[in-house]
Amino acid sequence: MIITAKMTSKNQVTIPKAVRDLLALKKADTLEFVIDDDNQVSLKRQPDDSPDQFWNTIREQEAKYGSYDTPTVEWGEDVGSEKIDE
Known part of the structure; x- marks a missing residue:
């Protein structure tokens, strides 16, 4: 089968x-x-479970949500114990 496309x-x-x-x-x-x-060029679809796809997903999620190593926000000193009304 021959299929053509233009650049x-x-x-x-x-x-x-x-x-x-x-x-x-x-x-x-x-x-x-x-x-x-x-x-000669051949075209293949990388499987969804390829390591590249996995790490690309990790990088996307890390850019959006941060990572375990992302520093937390410092809210100041603790005031003391907190009591929740029962």
Whole structure:
């Protein structure tokens, strides 16, 4: 099967629907371009459980929520014991 696509002036290519369907691509998938010694290119979808995908998710979450090492906010000295009405 041969499917063609054109590169834009910004060096972007839209992956044709037939290819997206064949590779079961979805939004935010990571694609891998494999180039052999004869400059032949193949395209693969990285599995969702790949280590790269896992660490990308970790970095995204850390940027959004911080990490265990993120310093806590200093609210000042403790006033004393706190009592909760029963």
